[in-house]
Amino acid sequence: MAQWIKHYSDQIGIENLFVVAHGIDKKVNEIASGANIWTVPRDTVERFDRRRNKMLNDFQSGLLQFYDWVIRVDTDELVCADPDYYSNLCDLLASQSADAVFAMGLNLFEDLDDLEVDDSASVFLSRSSVIITGNYSKAWAVSTDVPLMRHGVKVGRDDELTHTYAFPEATYLVHLKFANIAALADVNETRKSIARSGLPGVPGLGWRKADKHAERFFDTASSMEEMSWDIAVERARIKILSDMKYSEDDGVLRSPGVPYICRTKLPDWFRTR
DSSP: OHHHHHHHHHHHOGGGOEEEEESOOHHHHHHTBTBEEEEEOOSOOTTHHHHHHHHHHHHHHHHTTTOSOEEOOOTTEEEEEOTTTOSSHHHHHHTOOSSEEEOEEEEEEOOTTOOOOOTTSOGGGTOOEEEEESTTOOEEEESSSOOEETTEEEOEETTEEOOOEEOOTTEEEEEEEESOHHHHHHHHHHHHHHHTSOOTTOOOHHHHTHHHHHHHHHHHHHHSOEEOHHHHHHHHHHHHHTTOEEOTTTOEEEOOOOSOSEEEEOOGGGGGO
């Protein structure tokens, strides 16, 4: 969470950050001091994802009464814009006219020779290996009252398109789940206990077998050939944009759920984000 606070404070100002904390946690208050902290009950995880998503969509709708754009990401997701294109995220969003924007997903991971992550410094100073992924090429910001769902955005209703979207160049959503193996092991214990609780509506197989999921990721990453950044990004962009998924059932548009598109290294500009 410390990485999230530092990254977005630098981009948009800590006074504009809203942290939704599921349950009281003094550590959250310490790390996010200066941000707006909204604590909601965590007395049960039953149907947690469904209730959480409805709450967050309602919350972002309310924030749009005061802001031109609302960014909505988890605390292990850092949206980064290439400084050759945009000076910061505010500059990026000001240049967009769509109702929602997507970013190319990057799974940042701990490689064999990487140093330990220092939470007081940018994670990009000690990590640079990534897998470009369709799974995390998410919709991450909205300018109108349009719901975000299942990593996508609801752009249609009753077979009619009601909202627009954009997939701006040089915009990346960096997912930190695999960036610290020791921290991932701790988190996976919590995921497994929740998924195996037997309550209805809790996360499924990915959480019940969290260790296997992590093992599969690192095994696959180690077997992939590393490409140059420019070639990997170009190839991934063609793959993602040519295969966007639209659900006629609920009008949700998503990126293709391809977990492993290309392996590459981050360019140096990430170290300044």
